[in-house]
Amino acid sequence: MALPKIKYGDVFEIETPKGKGYFQCVKEASATEVEIIRILPGIYSMQEDVDMNSLVEENELYFIQFPLKYALKKKCIKLIGNFKIKDEVKVPRYYRSMHKIGTEFICWHIVDSETLQRRSVDELSEEEKRLSPWGSWNDTLLAERMANGWSLDNWI
Numbered sequence: 001m002a003l004p005k006i007k008y009g010d011v012f013e014i015e016t017p018k019g020k021g022y023f024q025c026v027k028e029a030s031a032t033e034v035e036i037i038r039i040l041p042g043i044y045s046m047q048e049d050v051d052m053n054s055l056v057e058e059n060e061l062y063f064i065q066f067p068l069k070y071a072l073k074k075k076c077i078k079l080i081g082n083f084k085i086k087d088e089v090k091v092p093r094y095y096r097s098m099h100k101i102g103t104e105f106i107c108w109h110i111v112d113s114e115t116l117q118r119r120s121v122d123e124l125s126e127e128e129k130r131l132s133p134w135g136s137w138n139d140t141l142l143a144e145r146m147a148n149g150w151s152l153d154n155w156i
Contacts, residue, residue, distance in 0.1 A: 003069040038067040056083040065136040076139035095134035102135035
């Protein structure tokens with residue numbers, strides 16, 4: 001069975017331990033089989049009607065690479081509909097990742113998503129603290145982090 005078609009602007013719902021969360025497809029990631037999604041704010045009760053037109057106008061919490069087609073095929077997420085991606089949304093070029101060996105923090109890596117070049121920094125600048133995480137999350141990790149209020153601010 002072929003993978004489902006995904007369109008830019010598609011909004012999806014994911015069930016979390018604390019309710020439902022939403023995210024929007026904004027770009028296919030180059031050289032991978034995952035898309036880049038923008039995580040929309042809020043966790044909503046299962047009975048709550050959510051105004052999607054208003055929600056997609058909100059600022060995203062962060063961006064992440066996510067295997068949308070595979071999650072949709074496995075029915076881990078639900079397609080809500082296609083909504084315009086607001087003009088202010090800019091898919092980032094740079095991301096960050098924490099480099100650890102065992103439990104020891106070594107440094108941060110700032111990753112250029114176009115060239116895959118990395119540079120190491122010991123301490124993040126204010127601008128670097130606003131960079132989204134590098135790497136792909138699966139549906140379980142995404143649901144858990146959304147439910148727990150994971151954000152760039154509490155990822156030090």
